[in-house]
Amino acid sequence: MAPEIGDELQRIPDEPLLPIEKKLILVSLVLGASLLGVLWWVSVTYFNVTPPE
């Protein structure tokens, strides 16, 4: 089993990033960054449990 997996990893073909993969990465990151602000605002506005200073 050992050499098979090592060989398998050696044989991985070089595949350039396709436009659709770039799009998936970009959309995911942009969505993540924009939702960060929205969800944080909803959290502090509607689910705030921090005691007053």
Next chain:
Amino acid sequence: MKDWFKSEDWWATWIGLFVFGLSLAALGGVDLLGWGIDTRVWSSLDQATAPIATAEAYSNKDLPPDFICLYKSLPGIISLSLTYVFLLLVLSVGAWALGLNVPRFAGSLTVIFWASYLCWLVGNYVYIAATPNRRPPGVTWSLGLTGEAGFIVALLAGLVIGNFAPGMAVRLSEATRPEWYIKTAIVILGGFLGVQAIGDTRLTQAILFRGFAAILEAYLIYWALVYFIARRFFRFSREWAAPLASGISICGVSAAIATGAAIRARPIVPVMVSSLVVIFSVVELLFLPFLAQAILPDDPMVAAAWMGLAVKTDGAAVASGAITQGLFQNQSSGPNWMLMTTTTVKVFIDVFIGIWAFVLALVWVYGINKKEGQHVPAADIWQRFPKFVIGYFLTFLVVFGLALAFRASPERLATLRVATTGSNVFRVLFFVMTFFTIGLVSNFKKLWQEGIGRLAAVYVVSLFGFVIWIGLAISWLFFHGMRPS
């Protein structure tokens, strides 16, 4: 319908619900689980074990006078033996339904149960477990790790066997099922946390929403970054990069397998990624809780959410939450809120695995490997949905609903606490067995011999380079300042 009885996931749900159902008999005035073993911090072995019926919840003055509990005088060893027999029977039924070799399973489980319990017992030794405020007279020092130290002892014992006595680990393999044990524990945990949630419903709602928000963020940011690094800098093919990104960034084993299936990768790919995930989750489990305690001493809820976001696999994540809550036990926040936070984050992650795998399947079928006439049915989401999550929310909501309904009745609330205390015995034991078996399957030497250094390199770079730190930042953003009373 057959699927309902053919997967480990479903059997975790059934067993968890069965234990939970038995515990609810307490509401009718009859305690069916009071014989379960309770382990206390001990300096002499005769103090170490007793039936759970001797615990504080069973002596509550609010309990109705006709409440029937027959087990208070049971000797600890009988209680422990009954607990073993019960687990053996229940799990063997599951093993039979799953098509395992039942005699072999029963033999392996027996060793795993007793070895795990021994570790739990060692972890409860007063010099290891007692916190400074709870040291008995005559004990002048202790590590103060609480009984949760038993989890670490179990993990270390499992690691020793897995790495230095691999033959024995193989002989125990039929019952070496950490994912099954932790999923069952999580179903039972739902009820235990449900009764806790009644203490502060606003906080419960906040944990649920913020937990959801945190994991949505983690999914979108983690996955894209790990996939990009694996493809661009480590030159992995799509077949390797996608399961690797899911395994490292999302939820370890389940995510790697679901992603592998979604993009139609060869079975070797998710299997190798999963092996790596288990190894690294052990490493995380051993140091992240202590790091959290060191850098977040005043933010226990951030620490708890961080464990859920950063530690992979259900077993290691919830287990690290348990260790972290033990380390923060002297904080003003109730320790169970921390466990609820880690579990909620982890469970939401599991829910999203199915959805993310579905999204990837769409991208692969309609974009990357586009072929005429191929389509992805929406039923795939359900197929990939982790079913034990249903059990977790069910037990949580049932107990939470009952606790809300009983709020005006101290008697009924006291019986509900007895119910969840009784079932919690089994939750703890499933946790300990999870730790022990995680250790058993983590064979570092074998993995190294298999030559997966390149995979491990992506893992190290991603995990220690940004997954852990982004997880910390997201946890801080959503949980900073939460101070339950």
